[in-house]
Amino acid sequence: MSRILILMYHIIDRARAKQEAKFCLSPDRFEAQMRFLHESGKNLLSLDQIATAIEGKSAWPTTGVAVTFDDGFRDTFHHALPVLTRYNIPATMFMLADRIGANNNWMTPRGFPERELMTQSEMLEMQAAGVCIGSHTCSHPNLPQLDAENTMAEIRMSREKLQTLTGSDVNHFAYPFGLYDDKTLMAVAAAGYRTACSTRSGFNGEGIDPYLLRRIEIYGNDTLWQFKQKLKFGSNDMSYTFPLRYYTGRVLSRFGRK
Numbered sequence: 001m002s003r004i005l006i007l008m009y010h011i012i013d014r015a016r017a018k019q020e021a022k023f024c025l026s027p028d029r030f031e032a033q034m035r036f037l038h039e040s041g042k043n044l045l046s047l048d049q050i051a052t053a054i055e056g057k058s059a060w061p062t063t064g065v066a067v068t069f070d071d072g073f074r075d076t077f078h079h080a081l082p083v084l085t086r087y088n089i090p091a092t093m094f095m096l097a098d099r100i101g102a103n104n105n106w107m108t109p110r111g112f113p114e115r116e117l118m119t120q121s122e123m124l125e126m127q128a129a130g131v132c133i134g135s136h137t138c139s140h141p142n143l144p145q146l147d148a149e150n151t152m153a154e155i156r157m158s159r160e161k162l163q164t165l166t167g168s169d170v171n172h173f174a175y176p177f178g179l180y181d182d183k184t185l186m187a188v189a190a191a192g193y194r195t196a197c198s199t200r201s202g203f204n205g206e207g208i209d210p211y212l213l214r215r216i217e218i219y220g221n222d223t224l225w226q227f228k229q230k231l232k233f234g235s236n237d238m239s240y241t242f243p244l245r246y247y248t249g250r251v252l253s254r255f256g257r258k
């Protein structure tokens with residue numbers, strides 16, 4: 001059974017306010033995590049490689065780690081790109097097609113500090129450095145709250161706009177706020193994406209729904225130890241008692257408890 005992890009990052013910068021601390025990973029911590037992935041010899045994968053395995057065109061690797069970023073924050077251009085390049089780590093950046101060069105206006109009404117999103121030239125520089133550009137819709141809506149027509153527009157138009165801006169196929173999607181419903185899933189498939197990332201945690205492998213890929217969220221206060229635990233157990237829940245509960249669950253399942 002394949003155990004592929006997809007990591008999810010947002011802001012690579014020091015937190016400016018309490019509200020955003022969870023989503024802000026300091027550049028030092030990000031560097032330490034990427035260095036660990038590189039030096040520990042992890043099988044680093046692109047989402048294209050995972051899609052190819054899902055589509056049955058290649059064998060599933062036994063293990064692997066993919067790196068993704070949501071929203072296209074400008075600090076990822078300044079703080080993450082040099083690190084990804086240094087350690088040769090494939091990554092995907094999920095961009096908002098109508099917010100390029102703008103700000104995080106879906107967060108500021110909830111008390112988050114304003115932050116800039118990447119400009120078009122920064123996005124293209126990332127792409128030229130090997131970062132895959134994916135879609136995170138046009139405007140970061142709560143998709144289940146939209147009607148079918150607007151859902152389709154957000155999902156299809158963002159793909160078309162990003163393809164025009166990048167001159168490349170945009171094959172991967174991530175749900176804003178991790179929220180989706182049946183019509184969202186249908187729209188992502190109809191728009192021609194190969195995969196879509198959710199925020200459900202866990203490993204990916206044989207039989208995974210391509211439009212419900214699982215991701216592990218890396219929080220701003222995760223220590224390197226917690227990061228390694230997340231890689232090991234495929235869970236966001238890295239309290240100190242988690243490994244015990246994990247192994248207890250595995251032992252019980254061996255005795256016939258599902």
Ligand SMILES: [Zn+2]
Nearest residue numbers: 070071176177
């Ligand atoms: Zn987002």
